[in-house]
Amino acid sequence: MANLVLYRKYRPQTFGEVIGQEHVVQTLKNAVAMGLISHAYLFAGPRGSGKTSIARLLAKAVNCTGALRQAQGEPCNTCTACQEINAGRAIDLVEIDAASNRGIDEIRDLKEGIAFSPVSLKYKVFIVDEAHQLTKEAANALLKTLEEPPSHAIFVLATTEPSKMISTIASRCQRFDFRRLSVKQIVERLQVLLHKEGAKVEPEALTLIALHSSGSLRDAEGILEKVLTYSKSSGKEIEIEGSFVRELLGIVDVQVVAGMADLILLKKAAEALEFLNKNLQEGMDPYEFAKNFLEYVREALFLKISPLLETEFVEGLTQEQKEKLQKQALEFDANVLQKAIESFMEAENQMKYASIIQLPLELAIIDSCGVV
Secondary structure (H helix, E strand, O other): OOOOOHHHHOOOOOHHHOOOOHHHHHHHHHHHHHOOOOOEEEEEOOOOOOHHHHHHHHHHHHHOOOHHHHHHOOOOOOOHHHHHHHOOOOOOEEEEEOOOOOOHHHHHHHHHHHOOOOOOOOOEEEEEEOHHHOOHHHHHHHHHHHHOOOOOEEEEEEEOOHHHOOHHHHOOOEEEEOOOOOHHHHHHHHHHHHHHHOOEEOHHHHHHHHHHOOOOHHHHHHHHHHHHHHHHHOOOOOEEOHHHHHHHHOOOOHHHHHHHHHHHHOOOHHHHHHHHHHHHHOOOOHHHHHHHHHHHHHHHHHHHHOHHHOOHHHHHOOHHHHHHHHHHHHHOOHHHHHHHHHHHHHHHHHOOOOOOOOHHHHHHHHHHOOOO
16 A cells, blocks of 8 residues: 555545545435435535545445444445455446546446446445536436436446536435535644654644645645655655745745735835746746735735634634734725735636736736726
8 A cells, every 4th residue: 555645545444534524424324224225326516525435435335244334334344345345346336437438338338237236246336426527418328327227226426516417317316515624624634644654744734735725635635745755755854844835835925925915005016016026036936826815815805894704714824924914904995905806816817828927917916006
């Protein structure tokens, strides 16, 4: 397992190891324990929230022959069925990536395989990832199978865009909506992985990783692996500081973002343009700057409206930085903050196609300062 990436190496092996999706886990455990298994499930939610991991756990639980499964709905991880699935050699567990296998031919092959009884397990479980990407013809072919499935088949359709699913397919599935994970939940999970890896990372650094992952545990684990790998290869003792993570990920320093906010507040367009280009010349990533500035100004707008609207963004700030943000929120006019957000959102989109990459940012600064 040494060559496995973290999110595969420490993939949950029981429902109890899953974080942030308690409403899904408890319902599935009860269904397995009571034998109330549906023939089709729809797992909908943001990427990295655990959809395919829970789908595999469900496949393991319904096929488990251990006493724990019968009593609690949990896979025992010791019976033959559990071991086959854990080792990735269970023929009766079929995973399909609809992003690359989205046509009618692939679904026809799937339908032919469904007709045969399981080779070694009780149920054949078919996990279709990114199911919304199936073509219309493929979706219609799948629909017929979902209407009259054999008793030995269970389908789990996972999607990040449930609105694109054909309604007739969604109506034949038991739907579960997965939640985006909070910073606290991601940090707690990363701490568990660090303990297993024998590494130390400052709480500030873990918070930065969690914030940078945008609620995706898989992304957070990927970032953590990048941080640990770089630290090991550089010969340092694995005790990661927040400044190291910020530098490695290219995260723009909050002081730079706050400085830009001050200049826009004072409507000093010339100084703001000079400030931007000076930092870009020193190696600041313009995309990261745009992203971080939008997060910062959004937080300022929320605090302007009400201190109770404080979001997870402030968890990555020091006490001094929080006080600075709160002060700016009081001084800024809400309309100016809103205009700045709109201007920099437009700039962020235009940067992808601009021949001079910082030009959209410069125009956003000019617009936010009210320069005609």
